Amino acid sequence: MFAGKSEELVRRVRRARLAHRGVVVVNHALDVRAGGGRVASHSGLEVPSATVAGAGEIPGLVEPGTELVAIDEAQFFGPELVPVAVALADAGLVVVVAGLSVTFDGSPFEPLPALMAVAERVDKLTAVCMVCGRDAAYHVRVARGVALDGGADAAAPVAAHVGGAESYEARCRAHRG
Ligand SMILES: [Zn+2]
Structure with missing residues (x-):
């Protein structure tokens, strides 16, 4: 927490939008910090987002022209996010996932460890x-x-x-x- 994960996610989404790439931003209904419908960073940057109740709803958000799917606070989605993210990546989309990889008591916090294992690139922010x-x-x-x-x-x-x-x-x- 407090490592700037949402900040980095928002930064990448904004860069993709500037490049006119089709972007879908997703957050979970359990993530109520920003009030829903947006992903916000601690420094105040924010982007609109689709709020879903589970990973199974994410593929339905992808439209023709979507190139990047950005998922914030992935720990809320649980292990079901892994096959969904893999399927999107297999379909040629860029999938950017931000989330906590350890719990408050220092244990691995799925699905981040599993996603880190199959990702082409991992940036661990501290x-x-x-x-x-x-x-x-x-x-x-x-x-x-x-x-x-x-x-x-x-x-x-x-x-x-x-x-x-x-x-x-x-x-x-x-x-x-
Ligand atoms: Zn210390």
């Missing part, structure tokens, strides 16, 4: 550790105000989910536990 500033490949759930070492403003990982996206922090390998 955030910045909120503790030390190193590259952060992980994210943890945190509770504000929970004392970690006596400080009232310290943030500590907790087992329970306590809020929205603001309750996650990017962390490096040393600070993810």
Whole structure:
């Protein structure tokens, strides 16, 4: 999280549109951050998107002239996204997928690992550790105000989910536990 994945997806979509390529942008109905109907980056860039309830709806969005299918927050789609993305790529489309590859407890988060295995190209973006500033490949759930070492403003990982996206922090390998 906080690695600029949606930002990179939006950047590629905008470049493709500037090149007059047919583009379909897809997000999942469970992704409600931007209010639906668009993919937005943290820095404010956004593009319109088709909101679907499952990967099975994606092929139906492809029209004659579609050259690129961009799928954001792919972790919401689950493993059923893999055969759909492969079929689109096999049909000659460029498929750009952005999503989380690890869960908050550091485990592989399908379908991203499976998609990374069959992709021609993988760009692994990392955030910045909120503790030390190193590259952060992980994210943890945190509770504000929970004392970690006596400080009232310290943030500590907790087992329970306590809020929205603001309750996650990017962390490096040393600070993810
Ligand atoms: Zn760190």
